[in-house]
Amino acid sequence: MDIIKGNIFVFGNNIDTDQIYPGRYLDLTDHDEIATHAMEGADPSFASTVKPGDIIVAGTNFGCGSSREHAVITLKNAGVGAVIARSFARIFFRNAINQGLVVVEVPNLDTLNINTGDKGILDIVKGNFTANGQTVFFQPLTEHVLSIIEAGGIFSLFREKGVKAFG
Amino acid sequence: MHALEKILARASGRKKVTAGEIVIAKVDVVEVNDLYLQVVKSFYELGGTEVANPDKTTFVFDHYSPAPTIKAACNHKSMREFCSKMGIRHLFDIGEGVCHQVLAESGMVGPGKIVVETDSHTTTMGALGAFGTGVGVTDMAVILITGKLWFKVPRVMKVVLEGDLRDGVMAKDLILHVIGHLKQDAAIYKAVEFAGDAVRKMPQEERMVLCNMAVEMGAKTAYIAPDGVTYEYLARYGWEKGEVPVTDEDYEYESIVEYDVSEITPRVALPGSVDNVASIPDEEIRIDQVFLGTCTGGRLNDIRVAAEILEGKKVAAGTRFVVIPASRLVFQDAMKAGYIETLVDAGVVLSTPGCGPCLGAHEGILASGEKCVSTSSRNFPGRMGSTEAQVYIASPATAAATALKGRLCGADSL
Incomplete structure (x- = not known):
């Protein structure tokens, strides 16, 4: 869990939730079915090519737009190991933590030097990411957030700690 | 403190809060819309047995209404059953309207309230003097069980709109102009307050457009200090005016941006x-x-x-x-x-x-x-x-x- 290795898929700035998971599929509730539409609005071949542990690299404001948690569920169940972006939209970020999807904010990430198909290695505990021969450092996730992600999301944490998990 | 900070302070039982701090606040009004049967599923997965505040909880069928697919019809049916089982009276079924407008007209939302909905445009509630913010299904399931949620106290950015509108120009043109200028990630994690005499002169409905669109610049919440126009609108729907939090004069905004609206065309x-x-x-x-x-x-x-x-x-x-x-x-x-x-x-x-x-x-x-x-x-x-x-x-x-x-x-x- 601490180290995530996979192929990289690069996306631009302002990737909104309609691109991550189009609104016309919002009536679906089965997670495996939801996974088949991952990133459909931005890259229709994504869901069929992504492999477990693969890493999304994006620019600013990833996950902007609607509050749909489907946008996180689709990525997690499609096998995405982590999303690394220069910044995230707030609701998407909360949803990702709650669902146990690794999201890492790297404000100085130079996405131009990373290409789709490159191999990436992410260490969420030490706070570094290596791709295409370059390593960037970021502030590691806080202990509380790590504990949620490592538990596999709020659900597992709740089962472990009950109402206390919410303070 | 800013009025929004005072709202969070009251709801978390504190005298004072400051930007960046994480507080656990009681939520005053809760809304779930018909996209998210997952809220009900997550509620049970988390071990929920009863809803913390059924009288403060609303369900609104608006996104798929009337149901255009069998799947959507089944989701509506399950939600109706959930409301009935949990004693939730405020079920706004098909045709009642869009959740934010329905809540504005419900008499449940007004100055000082914390409103959380499963929809990003909950920022609209700021035009009523409330702290409104959107969340995903897991956060909502937690609120249904505990009645509370954690919030990071946001910094507040002020957008000042002065001057008279040109013919054919509406609040929508102003907010598009602002978003086009500041861009869609300008207010991530921040609150946006709209002020200035152009806002004061706007009818309540136009003010709601400004706060509604604030989320398109990334805002966590939006705010317009309530005044007579707000109270008159709310009174129409049965809201009774109580204590209204007011921003302290010495509050320091994260940033202030000013516009002369008389220069803005459609x-x-x-x-x-x-x-x-x-x-x-x-x-x-x-x-x-x-x-x-x-x-x-x-x-x-x-x-x-x-x-x-x-x-x-x-x-x-x-x-x-x-x-x-x-x-x-x-x-x-x-x-x-x-x-x-x-x-x-x-x-x-x-x-x-x-x-x-x-x-x-x-x-x-x-x-x-x-x-x-x-x-x-x-x-x-x-x-x-x-x-x-x-x-x-x-x-x-x-x-x-x-x-x-x-x-x-x-x-x-x-």
Whole structure:
């Protein structure tokens, strides 16, 4: 869990939730079915090519737009190991933590030097990411957030700690 | 402290909070819309047995309403059963309207309240002096069980709008101008307050447009200090005025941006991105569909503006004009005022109060290659149907003028 290795898929700035998971599929509730539409609005071949542990690299404001948690569920169940972006939209970020999807904010990430198909290695505990021969450092996730992600999301944490998990 | 900080302080049982701090606050009003049966599933997965505050909890069927698919119908059915089982009285079923308008008219929301909904446009509640923010399904399931949620206290950015509006210019044009200038990630994790004499002179419904669209610049919440206009609007729906939190004079804003609104002409967000804002293009752009509606642009004032432009006239041949009132009450008020008759006479197609085609679910979704002018809030690729369709976001005045001419144009050009 601490180290995530996979192929990289690069996306631009302002990737909104309609691109991550189009609104016309919002009536679906089965997670495996939801996974088949991952990133459909931005890259229709994504869901069929992504492999477990693969890493999304994006620019600013990833996950902007609607509050749909489907946008996180689709990525997690499609096998995405982590999303690394220069910044995230707030609701998407909360949803990702709650669902146990690794999201890492790297404000100085130079996405131009990373290409789709490159191999990436992410260490969420030490706070570094290596791709295409370059390593960037970021502030590691806080202990509380790590504990949620490592538990596999709020659900597992709740089962472990009950109402206390919410303070 | 800012009024928003005072709201969070009260709800978390503290005397003082500061930006960046994480507080656990009691939520005053809760809303779940019909996209998210997952909330109910997550509620049970988390071990929920009863809803913490059934009288403060609302369900609104608006995004898929009336149900356009069997799946959506099943989701509605399960939600009705959940409400009945949990003693939730405030179930606003199909046709009651878009959640934010329904809540504004419910008498449950007003200054000082914390409102959390499973919809990003909950920032609209800031125009009523409330702290409104959107969350996903897991956070909502936690609120249903505990009645509380953690919040990071946001810094507040102030947008000051001064001056008089030009003819044919509405609040929508102003907020598009602001988003086009500051861009869609300008306010991530921040609150945005709108102030200035142009805001003070606006009717309540126009103020709601500003706060509604604040989320399109990334805002966590939005705010307009309530005044007589706000209280008059709220009183209509049974809200009783109580203590109103007020921002301290020495509060230091994260940033202040000022605009002279008299310089702003009708604006559009060009297809693909809400922050790609321009004045109305000179070239002729034929429009296949015009849509007036949603939590952004489907209120009585919006319908009035459209009816005045189309009075005694016809929608252009080759253009469809879909109008969807934001709520049942808006629909009734528009009928009483004669606007609905005017619009239907002009060739408008009306549909059930709710979200309509805004998110591409039903009631007027777009085919490949079609161009649409919409009073809604988003035009991301594929938002209203085909990813090959093009959506221009505009004001209700621009929408009606465009429907009349069949080409993209502002009301100032009529």
